[in-house]
Amino acid sequence: MSGAVSHEEALALILHEAAPFAVEHRSLAEATGLVLAEDVVAGADLPPFDNSAMDGFALVADGGSLPAGTEFEVAGSQVAGDEASHARGAGAWEIMTGARMPGGLDSVVPVERVEVLARDGDGRARRIRLTADVQPGDNVRLRGQDVERGTTVLTAGRPVDAAAVMVLASLGVDQVAVRRRPRVAVLNTGRELVDDPRRSLSSGEIRNSNGPFLAARVDAAGAELVLRETVTDEPADFLAALGRARAAGADVVLSTGAVSMGRHDFVPDALRGIGADIRFHKVDIRPGRPLLFARLAGGQLYFGLPGNPASAAVGLRFFAEAALRAFTGLAPERPLWMPLAAPWQKRAALRFHLKARVELADGVVRARVLHGQESFKVQPLIDANAWIVVPAATMAFAAGDMVEVYAPGHAEGLKFEEVAR
Structure with a gap:
């Protein structure tokens, strides 16, 4: 051509x-930093069972409020990692954060909101009194409340970053399709x-x-x-x-x-x-x-x-x-649009790529064309935190005109600092 x-x-x-x-299947450790080639569908609920959000006592509210002053016998205990258990009667169960809710109980009162009335010989609470009202469902994480089985949690074209790894590991995913x-x-x-x-x-x-x-x-x-x-x-x-x-x-x-x-x-x-x-x-x-x-x-x-x-x-x-x-497999990049900090004009009807600095001043983010746009100069690249791109057809720009702004690299987020006016 x-x-x-x-x-x-x-x-x-x-x-x-x-x-x-071509699509490859990699372990999570190997896939970190790569781009997903296929959607990831949750094969399980997250959380996988109802569990306590607090250290405290599991109770049954059964659709109604439990008022402060109500007393309960402590009938059992449940710690993280215990198998499923079932509560009988209206007693309280001591429970720790992340522990599976005993069957028949639906609410948790934190330890800070109870008064221990009696303890056994090992120092464990045997009778408690509520010091605050408890509503049905308080401090309980429900099965599937975060992720429901069958939902798409990650889509193709998304980089496998630390957040994606956390979700995938939580769901028990050991391999993903990447490029x-x-x-x-x-x-x-x-x-x-x-x-x-x-x-x-x-x-x-x-x-x-x-x-x-x-x-x-x-x-x-x-x-x-x-x-x-x-x-x-x-x-x-x-x-x-x-x-x-x-x-x-x-x-x-x-x-x-x-x-x-x-x-x-x-x-x-x-x-x-x-x-x-x-x-x-x-x-x-x-x-x-x-x-x-x-x-x-x-x-x-x-x-x-x-x-x-x-x-x-x-x-x-x-x-x-x-x-x-x-x-x-990443989608084509899209620019951000920001107001220009100061007037600028060019002498040739070409598309210009300008070393720029994005600044936050008075609560407004603006993009500034830096001095030293000559192609041989390297010092301005140190001061630059962005690129401004202006189309060939427009020769002059006023302060406040919207311009295309790109991060220093396609895989990087735009970073800027607040400046004094």
Whole structure:
């Protein structure tokens, strides 16, 4: 495909190639952090039986209030883990939190709301008096009150987080259907790049910041980094590294640099030489317009990111991460909408991805475009806690205009701090 494509066209081409992975069944420990591929239906009630919500005494109210001052003989006791028992008569049963309610009893009075009138030789209560009224059902957790058997508790497309694990473990689920993590390789091109932070720079050399940044972002995106290499601008070196990425099992290869239109931007021709299908090369966005997307002959997806740090960050965040989501069965990402904190305008009719800071001031959340939007600047990424995305057609924005806002990564929640006005 020649010429620049729109963001929408690029995303459609990416998602067309990023079919969800095959379904696997994993234990809860192995599934944590993965995405459910199938709904989970409760095979049991939760709680599995009526039980006490308090340490206290189980009583029978039988539809009517038990007034303060009523006295009861203590006829039995029930602790957590005891088997089912049945109360006979109108006496009270000492009971602990989580213990199964004896049959025939329907309410619990906490220990704080009784006066013990008599104890046996072991110090156990034998007669009590209520110091507060007790209503039917007080402090009793009913069977199925949390989850009813047969209900869908988790739906496909939901990440298996700690809360999901708690519910699944409570229901006795030992395995769930999930899709594995995508495997990603990162290749940084450029003979000017230096990986060793202890080595002094020669004239014309720079530190490789894209490699460590992309490796960290790949992990935050829920993917597995299987290879990271820095290669020269020689096509043979690049293709050898690409072969190692494929041998490492990468589903996605990210490269930085050598995708623009300069004399030394060799990546497009190198990919064509090994039979890659380049689906687009250039997107009407800023930063990161020279973005390249291809499918390799082995089926892997290839994202050629520009070398400038902000351009590489945008290419990963808004294009490669869309593929990572699709592989795992997550639905396409949706933005939040927030008012703009201050006026802003642009000089090109492109879709802009802006380093931004979301702030809470005077009870209102606003999104602020940060200074330093040039694609070579890395310092603003430290201050940024979000991205603002503005459409190509709108050139100027007033304070208070609603804009699209995204978290730093697709798998992350938006975090912000209150600021003084």
